[in-house]
Amino acid sequence: MIAEAALSSEATGSLLGRWEARFKLPGLLMLIFSFAFVRDLRLLLPLLICAALIYRFSGLPLGYLFSRLRLPGFFLLAMAVILPFWSGQTELWRFGPLALRLEGLIGLLLITAKFTAILSVAVALFATTPLSQLTIALRTIGMPWLLTDLLLFTHRYLFQLAGDLRRMRTAARLRGFLANSLSSLKPLAYITGSMLVRSHDQAERVFQAMTLRGYGNTSLPLPVFRPALSDYLLLGAAMLLAAGFILAQYML
Amino acid sequence: MHIPDGIISASAAVSGYAATGGLTWLSLRGIRKQYVNPRTGIPRAALLTAAFFAASLIHIPIPPVSVHLVLSGLMGVILGWFAFPAILVGLLLQAVMFQHGGLTTLGINACLMGLPALLAYFIFRLRYVFGWEKPLPNAVLAFLAAFLAVAFGALMAALLIVHATPAYMDAAAERTAVMALSLAYLPVALIEGIFTAMVVIFLLKVQPDLLEGDRR
Amino acid sequence: MTDALNISDLTFAYPGQSPVLEEINCTIKAGEKVGLIGPNGAGKTTLFLLITGIIKPSSGQLIVLDQPVKPGTFNPAVGMIFQHTADQLISPSVREDIAFGPQNMGLNQEDIRARIKETAELTGITSLLDRPPHQLSAGEQRLVALSGILAMWPLLLIMDEPTSDLDIRYRRRLIKLLANMTGKTLFVASHDLEFVLETCSRVLLLEGSHIQADGDPAAIMGSENLMEKHGLEVPHSLSATWHRHKK
Structure with a gap:
């Protein structure tokens, strides 16, 4: 970007x-x-x-x-x-x-x-x-650190998750799924749900790995x-x- | 439902930022009450935020057209107090990276999506009040939460577009316009409600703790 | 039908980049079990995406099961197992996930039920049918993903790194399953050369956007020169030093 x-x-x-x-x-x-x-x-x-x-x-x-x-x-x-x-x-x-x-x-x-x-x-x-x-x-200019941390992490994973979603839809398409009518709502909800589960699992691992490297111990001062x-x-x-x-x- | 730059009056844009500041403060307070160390919630919120913004690119076909998912209701249901910061951050990234949404209107857009998300969060929390664990009542709550979130968001957006833009209309015409704009979103709200209920049923079956992320 | 796959002069490049695959020519007969080996980034997955019509070739021709590939259309006769099973498993229960393909083929409920039962028995996952696939072990997930494809009764089965996350027991189960499979053409990419050796009767070596070798697995993978030249290693069971060591 x-x-x-x-x-x-x-x-x-x-x-x-x-x-x-x-x-x-x-x-x-x-x-x-x-x-x-x-x-x-x-x-x-x-x-x-x-x-x-x-x-x-x-x-x-x-x-x-x-x-x-x-x-x-x-x-x-x-x-x-x-x-x-x-x-x-x-x-x-x-x-x-x-x-x-x-x-x-x-x-x-x-x-x-x-x-x-x-x-x-x-x-x-x-x-x-x-x-x-x-x-x-x-x-x-006053944005709380929670928001800037969230911003950096979200940006870090945005493209990966967009890629995950694309591959999931491709795999579904290879099994004949076409999003062309309202009946595709259920598979799309399942794909979304699966993606949330995947992200959640990954978040646990990311967090564990980050904790092991000391994340959350201190808040980093802004560079002078x-x-x-x-x-x-x-x-x-x-x-x-x-x-x-x-x-x-x-x-x- | 994003309001772009240049269309809305400056006072409305500034009020949007002020309201966003207030809601952020409120959300951070809520997060601090939930987490001993709020940092621990960040990776989960960030990954889910990224997932939500990727998923909002999904088109739902309502022949002959197709609509985008808003997902404000689902975000509220799953992210709880993190929903508002997540939406703010997501919208900022969209504005920065794709010029999608708007910069002066970032505050307004965050409120248009974030307030409904918080509303959905509170509606879905009723499951704890009633102690509901079976899929059906949870699905009904999820439907209501997402339906009302989209309807509420659409109503706010319609009011804004009619009152804070250079669309000079008489009072009667304004009322009609607000009605028409909100009604146009009714099918979207219905779809969104059904979709959210389906996702919630899925999660209850596959990984219920994802829905209880706000209970720790 | 004698050929499962017929590739002629196939070239593929992502826009503005040098070709991933260039002038690929290859034929796979129906019923053959073919391994695809090559270093990371050689274009193995890209080749699979082309065969399944997910992406369009820059030039050249692809004929799968006597039909030219029409990108974007559904062909249940061609099944692909993705490298990461999480890309593939989307339903809240194993049963629904296996049903996903057959449902999209427009089969009736009775046929779908029959296919689920038959496939699950074949892969040995009947006891998992009502579990959410996301909670299963990597080995179980791999078998569920395979079942979801087998239930479409594919004639050409494509697998991308099927053993990458399996323990020995599940790896052995997969090898047995594939060995007992008749009437299907298998095209499988893997870095697990021992697995390729046991499963395939022919191997293609892909590197530098070309097919560098095509033939008998033991002959190709046993050639130290050839393997090292293309960034690979002779598998232990074929290596002379290993045999000496074993004695």
Whole structure:
């Protein structure tokens, strides 16, 4: 995931890649939230420019962003079909029972711009931050250790279990199982149940092995770090931008 | 039922995070009451979380369409107090790795899935109150837990979509929209209920202690 | 039908990677018992997945039991036992797990019951029928997995590392079972060369995406040159030093 595909040398060497995660995460999160505050159409252009610049600082190719946007983009497509025709009173154009409405169109414009901007920054943030650094940053901004431990372990086993599930479904298919009607509910429930039993068994073993190596004895202190001037400057810039968007929204 | 970035008002997104903070605190308190050392519960919760998120990729065919499993009810039934942290972590991973769900809406989505999971947990706990150990009453409870979890989640999501998005509608239209959106989820809730009951029957037969993980 | 399996010019590569299997040609006659040996990562499992139609070849032709393989379709005549039995056992009881395949074949209840009874007697697991498979020992699980496949009455039986988790007693039971099986073609991948020696009448050595040797098990596995060249070892029972030591 974050490690393999995106963390190319360009990404790690880029401005965002060199920015200490413990400053980058709060900085960019604030910015992302300030994007969410925007409702004024005049702010959309600055918003998009800001997002584009940040993405540029990540050193990631544009194609990577598009590949990441494809999946959530389907949702946007659905909104594009619904909003302009259902939301609002001001009819711009009418075709039989269908009416194109101004408010819906504006809503769609807002959603599309904010969605694209937030996702671009999020992709830039996560693609330049390995999970290990991300968890340290999350703990620094106050996430309890129980959650960060859970995060690391879950990530460690996610792909293995997805593979287990795939092989179980393949084995079932070789015995003629096709998930093509509601009657497949029972075999699917059994497969899910078997997977939970397998995971549970494995968890016992994993836990025993971890206990033998001292897991749970002490809670690990966060590694100390001395931030560079650039870390502070970038955080300051992100905070200023975020404050700017929120202020502008309420002043305009 | 995930609400993506950009659609919801900022105040709703911030409230979602606040509510998530509160629910996390509540869950951690619940976990501390159960475990002398909460760390001991982590490998199990993590592996099951991973299993749940893998399983949520299963499509259930309801011809002519197919739906995803939500599994919020099953997660509550099996993970107990760990359900909310597990869902939060799972959603964060999905947002980080696949841009699925949303980042500003992470709090909201965690509540939309996590609150129903906790509801399911409390419903399923009734089996201890009544001392039920036979498959049938347990299956009925599991069905109810998962059905209500999905229905509750869908109702909350519908209310949010209608009230906190730029969909300008009059009051009557809003009520209709909430009704329609929730009703659309009724078949899903039914399927989810039946599915969860089947998994619970399976586990009762194969490894009942998986269902009693919260009793230690 | 004279050939159980007919592979011609088979090549398979995962996208963007060098081929796992390249220009494989091989024929297995009906009723033959063939072993597939080779170091880790040689492509043994991949070959099985191709034969069962789980994955599609990059090029080449696969004919199984006189029919070209149609990826994605169900063919109960071809059965495969997975390396990890946990991938295969999904039902809450052994009985239901054995019934899973026959049910999907559309058989009626009576036939299914008959097949369960017959198969369980053959593999000797009648006493386990009402137990959850997940609670059984590795050896018992292996026999249950085998029963689930045998109940479909396959003509071609494929096994991936069937002895990897068995103790001597269950290993012996499996060898006996396979020896007594008639009318079925067996294709089995294993690192347990003694097992291959006892079970198979022919062996294929797969390494470096090609079949390096094909023939009599004792001749191939007894050749120190050949075996060491491909990252394998001559099994003890065929090794000259071992015999000397025994004397």
